[in-house]
Amino acid sequence: MLLLVTGLFAFLALQQTQVERARGEARAAADQKVVELLSYDHRTIATDIGARMALLTGQFKEDYGALLRDVVIPAATQQQLTTRSSVVSSSVAGDDGIDQVQVVMFLNQTTQSSASPDPTLSGSRLHVTMEKKDGDWLVAELTPV
Template identity: 40%
Template sequence: MKFPVLQKIRRGRRAVLASCMCAALVGVAGWAYLSFLVAPRDAAIGQTQQQVAVDAAADAAVAILSYGPDTVDADLDHAHDLLTGPFADYYGTLTRDVVIPAAKEKKIDTSATVVGKAITDFSQDRANVLVFLNQSTTTADTAQPTTTSTAVRIEMERHADTWLVTKFDPA
């Protein structure tokens, strides 16, 4: 003897079970998609953005610390274009009042090269970078280059697709 009510209950349970299984399968598939396809791509984008910020900081450090006596105005104007905020104002005043006159008067020729660079903190619009540099300087009085090594902590801020220096602190 068959009980129609029990058959309906069993069919209902099977339908609920099948629905739960489908939902679980969709959930696992979604998790797998996010974990294996989307997350690695996001991580790669983050690493690429960090490298862009690090490279911009290194390039700015070289520009800030490199100039010649005959090109000092153009060299430091180029460097100023890589800065923003109060640091840009300070740098403009310092270079106009001190660096440019001294470079022209004493025939200062200085060149910086990056020997190491690393990111210390990063977000979408801000980065802190440590840049290690060697700087070679000659003057009218000393034709033999004087070489110094230094580390600089540089704070960067993203403006559209460009990273600009907001702080430049020798370590």
């Protein structure tokens, strides 16, 4: 009986360690990948599509690709937009096991354009779903809050 209880505690401890590791990895990946997704330069955005799409998974990958091609690239090119994003703070909001983690992020974005060469600062709050696919944490959903 003691062996069974000890085994159960060891299993639960291992599971908790895996969940905590997943949370840390997903948060770090979100901090890096969301900044890449939300930062762009009108001179290179059209050639960056492949690299951006590699950061995504699921339906969001298709939605982001369409938004990028249909809205963002034409507007960025026409208005000569450059946007830089940075993480102010992020935190894990929850998880669905070790392969899906919810992250809440606070970002600052600085935007410049041909019409407004002085940088404009804005803040954003996001809810991000990260999913682990083939050993890599990818953005599965990004929703403004």
